[in-house]
Amino acid sequence: MSSLEARGLEVSYGGIRAVKGIDLTVRSGELVCLIGANGAGKTTTLKSLCGMLAPSHGEVLYEGVPIAGRPSYELVRRGISMVPEGRGIFGRLTLEENLRIGAYTRRDHAAIRADLERLYELFPRLAERRAQQAGTLSGGEQQMLAIGRALMSRPRLLLLDEPSMGLAPMLVQKIFETIRRIAEEGMTLLLVEQNARLALEVSHRGYVMESGNIVLADSAKALLKDPKVQHAYLGG
Amino acid sequence: MDILTQQLINGLVLGSIYALVALGYTMVYGILELINFAHGEVTMFGAMICLAVIGAFAGSGADMHGAIIVLFGLLAAIAVCVGLGFVIERVAYRPLRRAPRLAALITAIGVSIVLQNLAMLIWGKQYISFPPLLPLVRYEFGGAVITNLQIFIMILSCLLMAGLLLLIKRTRLGRAMRATAQAQDIAGLMGINVNTIISLTFIIGAALAAIAGVMVSAYYGLAHYYMGFMLGLKAFTAAVLGGIGNIAGAMLGGLLLGVIESLGAGYIGTLTGGFLGSHYQDVFAFFVLILVLVIRPSGLLGERVVERA
Secondary structure, three states: OEEEEEEEEEEEEOOEEEEEEEEEEEEOOOEEEEEEOOOOOHHHHHHHHOOOOOOOEEEEEEOOEEOOOOOHHHHHHHOEEEEOOOOOOOOOOEHHHHHHHHOOOOOOHHHHHHHHHHHHHHOHHHHHOOOOEHHHOOHHHHHHHHHHHHHOOOOOEEEEEOOOOOOOHHHHHHHHHHHHHHHHOOOEEEEEEOOHHHHHHHOOEEEEEEOOEEEEEEEHHHHHHOHHHHHHHOOO | OOHHHHHHHHHHHHHHHHHHHHHHHHHHHHHHOOOOOOHHHHHHHHHHHHHHHHHHHHHHOOOOOHHHHHHHHHHHHHHHHHHHHHHHHHHHHHHHOOOOHHHHHHHHHHHHHHHHHHHHHHHOOOOEEOOOOOOOOEEEEOOEEEEHHHHHHHHHHHHHHHHHHHHHHHOHHHHHHHHHHHOHHHHHHOOOOHHHHHHHHHHHHHHHHHHHHHHHHHHHOEEOOOHHHHHHHHHHHHHHHHOOOOHHHHHHHHHHHHHHHHHHHHHHHHHOOOOOOHHHHHHHHHHHHHHHHHHOOOOOOOOOOOOOO
């Protein structure tokens, strides 16, 4: 069953057609990545899928229901959660307030408490800093927080925009380990990433985007071996 | 009589009213980076509505306690101002959300003029006096006099400000307001309906303004269609003094400005050998505004420099 399906998706951004009619499917329980160079339209695609941008043409189905053009606050309630580019942490809120605001759509206070504790077990570094202003956290901690915060709404589909951006290699490894673990627990994920090798290594399938179009779509294994991909994105 | 104590008391009373109005400026600025210049007029409407309701009760000859009548007036003022705050945002500011900031600022001034003229058409140009419904009791306090009304204004203001701080710091709604103030896009990703939060911000600010308007008219015994202009400017000054966008700053700025004004008015005659009188009171507020803008543009508790209108 497909979780997310985009057909003929077109998005204009600042007067430019940044996404030029793409088809994209994420099946339930799958980890799919969208790779490509800077400016290929990956982030714009993701933003149109989570309601931050309205597509100008095309259809988006989430669990069979059309969602194109719906605002993001509504999509969160339907089970789509997004880890935005640059992490989007509320710097003047405490770490725990950031997590609690991730659970804004929920009213089950006891379960929220339990989810918080589970997250703190998953990320012990965050537990130590729960009362700290989130703006004072390191980049890696902020990325962990952003992922944890997105999970607090108990999504069924998690969108991740460039989670490795601006992080030291060791932290990038850690973030990807976390993503793999979340996927193993059954979450459906769509990952946008410039670090193509890492993204393909954790994903089931991948799409390659170039100047607003999807130019390749295959299993992650096949893409890793594809000479064009190796040449353009894997530095081989 | 001890002038210093007396002026301090007067200043704190005036300052707590400024603080209530300043909160409305600062909350809206915090979320939209917009100076809502119509906010002073909302305060004026609060005073006018309250007096209209009081007048209607007095005219009906109903035998009711004065305080109950004033309470009805206050509740009516809050209800009308809340509606006004909601409508102003919806009609005047929301369509300009993505327009250049200057457009919204000019619109704010426009709304302010419209409201002033509307009030003038409804209630006329004359001063309306606050009927003596509340028995005034004076207490001696350290060589100065404090009235029951002054005590009431200060206590109610403190309660309202404490309540607002609790709301903003401790509740889900408060968290959502702070998140929206920091990044609207990201707040949306959390499931927060940003438009609802912005409406609520205007509504809370307007309710506080209504209460402040009733306080001012009860305190001075007068209301006037133009009263919101000066009160609004003073409260705006207080918000800038405290650091615009900062809630605690607006409270501090309001109280400080009230005290500065009162002390200034109390001593200016002595200091200038009688050359300038206490009617120069208003000068102090704007002198403070200029000083703050020159020396510390981000205000006492502000984090960022205000560099946009």
